[in-house]
Amino acid sequence: MRSRNPEQEPVAGGGLLHRRALLVAGGLSLGAVEVTARESGGSAAPAWMRTQGAPLSGYGGRAPAAEKIERIVGDLSFPSSGSSRTPLQLLAGTITPSSLHFERHHGGVPAIDPTRHELLIHGLVKRPLIFRFEDLLRYPTETRILFLECSGNSGALGAAKPEQVSAGALHGLLSGTEWTGIRLSTLLDEAQVSSDGRWVQAEGADAAAMARSVPLAKCLDDALIALYQNGEPLRPEQGYPMRLLLPGYEGNTSIKWLRRLKVMANPAFSREETSKYTDLLPDGRAEMFSLAMGVKSAILQPSFGLDLRDPGYHQISGLAWSGRGRIRKVEVSADGGKSWAEAALTEPVLSKALTRFTIPWAWSGGPAVLMSRATDETGAVQPTRSDWQARYKGGRGYHNNSIQAWGVDRHGRVSHVYA
Amino acid sequence: MRSRNPEQEPVAGGGLLHRRALLVAGGLSLGAVEVTARESGGSAAPAWMRTQGAPLSGYGGRAPAAEKIERIVGDLSFPSSGSSRTPLQLLAGTITPSSLHFERHHGGVPAIDPTRHELLIHGLVKRPLIFRFEDLLRYPTETRILFLECSGNSGALGAAKPEQVSAGALHGLLSGTEWTGIRLSTLLDEAQVSSDGRWVQAEGADAAAMARSVPLAKCLDDALIALYQNGEPLRPEQGYPMRLLLPGYEGNTSIKWLRRLKVMANPAFSREETSKYTDLLPDGRAEMFSLAMGVKSAILQPSFGLDLRDPGYHQISGLAWSGRGRIRKVEVSADGGKSWAEAALTEPVLSKALTRFTIPWAWSGGPAVLMSRATDETGAVQPTRSDWQARYKGGRGYHNNSIQAWGVDRHGRVSHVYA
Numbered sequence: 083m084r085s086r087n088p089e090q091e092p093v094a095g096g097g098l099l100h101r102r103a104l105l106v107a108g109g110l111s112l113g114a115v116e117v118t119a120r121e122s123g124g125s126a127a128p129a130w131m132r133t134q135g136a137p138l139s140g141y142g143g144r145a146p147a148a149e150k151i152e153r154i155v156g157d158l159s160f161p162s163s164g165s166s167r168t169p170l171q172l173l174a175g176t177i178t179p180s181s182l183h184f185e186r187h188h189g190g191v192p193a194i195d196p197t198r199h200e201l202l203i204h205g206l207v208k209r210p211l212i213f214r215f216e217d218l219l220r221y222p223t224e225t226r227i228l229f230l231e232c233s234g235n236s237g238a239l240g241a242a243k244p245e246q247v248s249a250g251a252l253h254g255l256l257s258g259t260e261w262t263g264i265r266l267s268t269l270l271d272e273a274q275v276s277s278d279g280r281w282v283q284a285e286g287a288d289a290a291a292m293a294r295s296v297p298l299a300k301c302l303d304d305a306l307i308a309l310y311q312n313g314e315p316l317r318p319e320q321g322y323p324m325r326l327l328l329p330g331y332e333g334n335t336s337i338k339w340l341r342r343l344k345v346m347a348n349p350a351f352s353r354e355e356t357s358k359y360t361d362l363l364p365d366g367r368a369e370m371f372s373l374a375m376g377v378k379s380a381i382l383q384p385s386f387g388l389d390l391r392d393p394g395y396h397q398i399s400g401l402a403w404s405g406r407g408r409i410r411k412v413e414v415s416a417d418g419g420k421s422w423a424e425a426a427l428t429e430p431v432l433s434k435a436l437t438r439f440t441i442p443w444a445w446s447g448g449p450a451v452l453m454s455r456a457t458d459e460t461g462a463v464q465p466t467r468s469d470w471q472a473r474y475k476g477g478r479g480y481h482n483n484s485i486q487a488w489g490v491d492r493h494g495r496v497s498h499v500y501a
Numbered sequence: 502m503r504s505r506n507p508e509q510e511p512v513a514g515g516g517l518l519h520r521r522a523l524l525v526a527g528g529l530s531l532g533a534v535e536v537t538a539r540e541s542g543g544s545a546a547p548a549w550m551r552t553q554g555a556p557l558s559g560y561g562g563r564a565p566a567a568e569k570i571e572r573i574v575g576d577l578s579f580p581s582s583g584s585s586r587t588p589l590q591l592l593a594g595t596i597t598p599s600s601l602h603f604e605r606h607h608g609g610v611p612a613i614d615p616t617r618h619e620l621l622i623h624g625l626v627k628r629p630l631i632f633r634f635e636d637l638l639r640y641p642t643e644t645r646i647l648f649l650e651c652s653g654n655s656g657a658l659g660a661a662k663p664e665q666v667s668a669g670a671l672h673g674l675l676s677g678t679e680w681t682g683i684r685l686s687t688l689l690d691e692a693q694v695s696s697d698g699r700w701v702q703a704e705g706a707d708a709a710a711m712a713r714s715v716p717l718a719k720c721l722d723d724a725l726i727a728l729y730q731n732g733e734p735l736r737p738e739q740g741y742p743m744r745l746l747l748p749g750y751e752g753n754t755s756i757k758w759l760r761r762l763k764v765m766a767n768p769a770f771s772r773e774e775t776s777k778y779t780d781l782l783p784d785g786r787a788e789m790f791s792l793a794m795g796v797k798s799a800i801l802q803p804s805f806g807l808d809l810r811d812p813g814y815h816q817i818s819g820l821a822w823s824g825r826g827r828i829r830k831v832e833v834s835a836d837g838g839k840s841w842a843e844a845a846l847t848e849p850v851l852s853k854a855l856t857r858f859t860i861p862w863a864w865s866g867g868p869a870v871l872m873s874r875a876t877d878e879t880g881a882v883q884p885t886r887s888d889w890q891a892r893y894k895g896g897r898g899y900h901n902n903s904i905q906a907w908g909v910d911r912h913g914r915v916s917h918v919y920a
Binding site for chain 2: 313
């Protein structure tokens with residue numbers, strides 16, 4: 083930093099600047115090299131300007147240098163059951179490319195022939211119906227940008243010691259994409275749900291016949307039968323040719339490769355909603371059907387593996403989301419939670435979608451502890467790690483939406499810390 | 502259609518229904534098959550449920566059936582100069598996957614080493630500056646969803662007879678993605694523009710050294726130096742490692758592989774802004790620097806190649822956009838422009854971004870002519886083809902934003918018509 087001006091006075095401890103601080107007007111230099119008048123005539127043409135470039139292509143690929151950006155593939159306890167995570171710390175904005183959307187499979191990715199795939203709606207309905215994929219292509223469509231998060235995301239925050247892994251490895255069972263599909267209420271209306279219907283069990287056409295029960299009210303509200311992701315037909319690992327999509331709900335309820343919706347009076351109490359995906363309380367009881375994901379945020383840059391090179395200006399950037407609506411605000415702390423400053427939110431701030439937040443930070447070169455805390459439009463605030471730990475019986479658990487901290491040492495090295 | 506109810510009474514000629522018509526509540530059946538109580542117990546597990554599926558992957562690919570969706574690659578007059586188009590009629594929503602974003606190259610796609618790429622800002626500035634790619638990664642970022650359209654898009658509407666090609670072949674020099682980059686005003690502030698600077702010439706590091714002049718005011722307003730598209734580093738064909746991005750402006754001003762920005766008092770009057778990309782008037786003069794793209798829309802489904810199979814309900818769906826701001830409304834006609842009904846717009850409706858519109862249509866089975874007409878927030882209305890043709894001297898031309906029509910015959914075949 084060359085000089086100080088009021089725009090660059092910190093608004094919170096540790097050097098956090100106002101979210102709309104004018105950095106350069108105050109003489110802040112971020113690394114550009116000033117050149118002489120002679121040099122400024124323009125540098126010599128590089129090698130790649132002296133030869134004709136590559137031709138047009140039908141389906142584009144990545145720059146060689148970007149090909150190291152891959153999903154973080156976890157160990158598989160069983161060959162086809164496991165998860166891969168979105169490398170959030172290497173991405174920008176709010177849209178996750180479909181190729182990098184996280185995966186969680188219970189029986190692998192089935193190779194479905196779309197001409198033979200059917201969706202059955204049955205149970206407590208007056209008109210049981212079968213929809214072929216081709217039939218559904220004729221129905222009216224809706225499009226929404228939504229986040230999807232596995233309820234096991236950030237489970238590592240329950241570990242006794244902070245794991246030294248990347249932000250994607252911690253929080254990357256989270257992605258955000260644009261989905262297009264048919265409003266499920268349209269199909270349920272056509273099947274004429276009986277008055278005693280209260281729950282719907284959804285089943286996938288995978289080898290696990292993955293199944294979850296969800297409230298009928300949600301299915302009649304904003305649920306979609308998604309056929310497209312980011313404009314294209316669904317990818318195989320995202321449920322091709324069709325998946326259930328329950329905005330804001332824990333990821334595994336959005337059943338992939340959807341083949342069956344059974345309207346019932348009560349939940350099925352399947353394995354995936356009793357022995358798994360429940361939240362154990364200190365008294366030994368467990369909460370079930372914790373469906374809407376809690377308000378949450380995470381700082382992605384800087385983070386473990388993305389160390390700071392020099393003191394001075396840095397952008398702190400991350401994502402915030404809530405299963406209950408829009409993000410109202412995100413606060414950032416650089417002093418381990420003693421003081422907070424409000425981050426800028428990237429427009430549009432959409433309901434049940436990822437919201438990018440940023441805040442400028444003048445790092446002094448001393449130790450710092452970075453945290454983010456999101457508040458949603460219902461007024462719900464992201465809890466501290468200790469509050470979350472006190473509420474549930476320890477261990478990795480599900481639905482961990484607590485505040486996570488990155489420590490920065492005098493060398494700029496970033497590590498995961500409990501603060 | 503099984504029955505009629507007031508929800509399904511047409512609101513305009515040719516069977517257009519209200520944009521929020523409740524289709525199924527009125528007994529409209531769209532193709533689902535009613536099954537017996539016995540069958541409704543659930544069908545037998547298909548073959549792909551009887552075997553474990555494919556494992557996790559680092560970077561996902563498409564379903565085999567979706568691999569036919571490719572950019573429409575045009576003939577190249579010169580090996581590395583040409584364009585490929587987005588197959589708009591096969592996509593949904595508003596986000597174009599980066600792999601399918603249209604291309605327009607003047608010297609092919611250069612293979613740039615990002616560690617050796619530099620951006621020079623010079624000319625009428627107090628401090629000529631060089632920014633390395635690595636330097637720019639430290640600057641504050643902004644994210645916006647924006648359309649990009651080549652000014653040659655829809656040029657075929659100037660042909661003497663309507664070309665029988667797909668909607669993508671007509672209008673597919675158009676895509677919409679999420680861009681993340683640095684506000685150009687930040688870099689220009691750092692370089693300290695002289696008071697006599699009025700224009701900026703941008704030059705790319707391709708073999709054509711593609712260059713355009715744009716007003717300094719635009720560069721200081723909402724221009725970005727884009728580094729990421731849909732979350733990932735830019736694709737090579739979209740300007741890796743950095744491109745200029747001028748929201749709402751004709752595509753070729755958003756110079757790819759950006760290497761140089763020269764602040765000047767006047768435009769450079771380069772080949773690409775004098776002999777090309779100008780609009781010839783009937784009196785022989787030409788309009789230059791028609792930079793903001795006009796308000797426009799196109800119906801994508803149904804369209805040529807996507808015939809209607811049966812009379813009854815169909816969704817009419819398309820995209821609308823304007824280089825001057827938000828879309829205010831889209832009207833659709835099924836009777837060749839005699840009567841119009843307002844389409845539903847998918848939220849969020851963003852400035853200078855693609856907006857998806859839909860309207861339900863009860864096709865009688867008789868001949869129909871489908872058209873869409875967009876109005877933007879400035880009040881500008883998309884012109885008819887005959888008005889556009891009268892304003893400019895004929896031929897293919899640039900900046901053609903006129904209304905395009907699809908004819909539907911008694912067999913449901915869709916063709917491009919002048920109406």
